[in-house]
Amino acid sequence: MKTRLIAPSLLSADFGNLQRDIDMLNHSQADWLHVDVMDGRFVPNISFGFPVMKTVKEHSTKFIDVHLMIVEPEKYVEEFIDLGADLVSVHYEASVHLHRTINLIQQKGAKAGVVLNPSSPVLLLEDIIAEVDLVLLMSVNPGFGGQKFIENTYKKIAETKDLILSNNSTALIEVDGGVNLDNASKLFAAGADVLVAGNAVFSSDNPEKIIELLKF
Numbered sequence: 001m002k003t004r005l006i007a008p009s010l011l012s013a014d015f016g017n018l019q020r021d022i023d024m025l026n027h028s029q030a031d032w033l034h035v036d037v038m039d040g041r042f043v044p045n046i047s048f049g050f051p052v053m054k055t056v057k058e059h060s061t062k063f064i065d066v067h068l069m070i071v072e073p074e075k076y077v078e079e080f081i082d083l084g085a086d087l088v089s090v091h092y093e094a095s096v097h098l099h100r101t102i103n104l105i106q107q108k109g110a111k112a113g114v115v116l117n118p119s120s121p122v123l124l125l126e127d128i129i130a131e132v133d134l135v136l137l138m139s140v141n142p143g144f145g146g147q148k149f150i151e152n153t154y155k156k157i158a159e160t161k162d163l164i165l166s167n168n169s170t171a172l173i174e175v176d177g178g179v180n181l182d183n184a185s186k187l188f189a190a191g192a193d194v195l196v197a198g199n200a201v202f203s204s205d206n207p208e209k210i211i212e213l214l215k216f
């Protein structure tokens with residue numbers, strides 16, 4: 001997979017005009033479509049589930065990147081893949097048997113990612129890094145769009161890069177939360193491969209232009 005990718009987050013889209021927003025992304029230079037699933041238990045917010053995922057897949061031409069912010073993600077990963085997820089990421093903090101869940105995702109034919117909350121150290125990934133296709137570093141506390149970027153993320157990107165290299169892992173690094181035009185190029189330079197952007201894209205009058213600018 002090529003790097004320096006932009007994944008607009010559907011969470012910030014206009015749900016009354018979902019097809020319009022997905023069409024806009026189809027025409028844009030966005031690489032992935034980031035789908036945030038929240039259960040009101042792992043995070044203090046509820047977003048959407050299978051019916052929206054189905055609609056997204058029917059209309060989107062992009063690589064579908066599903067971020068599960070739910071407890072017991074292993075119960076639901078297969079259905080998200082059946083509905084068209086290309087990549088499914090589960091939280092380290094929500095996965096009792098993370099290795100099994102990562103294997104399950106890959107055996108179903110999708111890429112598998114592991115997510116770390118801002119307070120979870122990168123070292124927790126030492127014994128799983130060789131298995132995963134992606135590490136998603138949360139740069140805000142998960143649950144809501146439009147929050148302020150946590151600066152400690154730069155240190156975590158460097159640590160993740162080191163961990164990847166020392167384990168001959170091919171995992172990509174994705175950063176999610178508070179990404180905007182002020183920090184995107186610095187995040188890529190620090191070693192991020194994929195940037196998720198919600199508010200920065202969808203609060204703009206010209207979202208396609210913002211997506212283009214975020215890449216450079």
Ligand SMILES: O=C(CO)[C@@H](O)[C@H](O)COP(=O)(O)O
Nearest residue numbers: 142143145146177178198199
């Ligand atoms: O997973 C999450 C929030 O939990 C993110 O994907 C946000 O939706 C990103 O939104 P912005 O911080 O870019 O507005």
